[in-house]
Amino acid sequence: MNNTKITYMASFDIVSKVDGQSLDNAINSVKREITNRYDFKGSDTTIDLDKKTNQIHVVTDNDMRMGQVEGVIIGQLVKNKISPDYMDMGKELYAAGKMLKKDIVIKQGIDRETAKKIVKSIKATKFKVQASIMDDQLRVVGKKLDDLQSVIAHCKGEDFGVPLQYNNFK
Numbered sequence: 001m002n003n004t005k006i007t008y009m010a011s012f013d014i015v016s017k018v019d020g021q022s023l024d025n026a027i028n029s030v031k032r033e034i035t036n037r038y039d040f041k042g043s044d045t046t047i048d049l050d051k052k053t054n055q056i057h058v059v060t061d062n063d064m065r066m067g068q069v070e071g072v073i074i075g076q077l078v079k080n081k082i083s084p085d086y087m088d089m090g091k092e093l094y095a096a097g098k099m100l101k102k103d104i105v106i107k108q109g110i111d112r113e114t115a116k117k118i119v120k121s122i123k124a125t126k127f128k129v130q131a132s133i134m135d136d137q138l139r140v141v142g143k144k145l146d147d148l149q150s151v152i153a154h155c156k157g158e159d160f161g162v163p164l165q166y167n168n169f170k
Helices: 020-036 063-079 112-124 145-157
Strands: 010-015 046-050 055-060 094-096 099-106 129-134 137-142 165-167
Touching (some): 020 063, 055 063, 063 099, 112 129, 112 145, 137 145
Antiparallel strands (some): 010 137, 046 055, 094 099, 129 137
């Protein structure tokens, strides 16, 4: 009889993804709120979510209303348990006739530089785990579940500039 012992490695994934349904619910709530607000009566303000490109398209008639729409979007994201850190407000306003347009990008995944920072931070903890970058997420593998849970606790305590989730804990 062969007495070889098979050891399984435990693992989990570190990801940064927005729940599509929650985002859709938040944008629908924004549309309802804008429609019902007195200060938006008579304005041609539209908000659309492009699910393919993960962008929110906002069209309104002046800077003040654009700022108010952004505030309402942030408020609804928070109510739907979505971090405003997912939003990239970097794109400037651009004019289309007398209307102002703005595209707000919803960031998905962990970019390469952030992934490298996370791996470096995990290695600095000296836990007996291996962290590897896989496309826009990380996989952390270790023999002990306690080490993996310690890595999750460590990552939750750090600020890497993107919201993180921990999936597929096996």
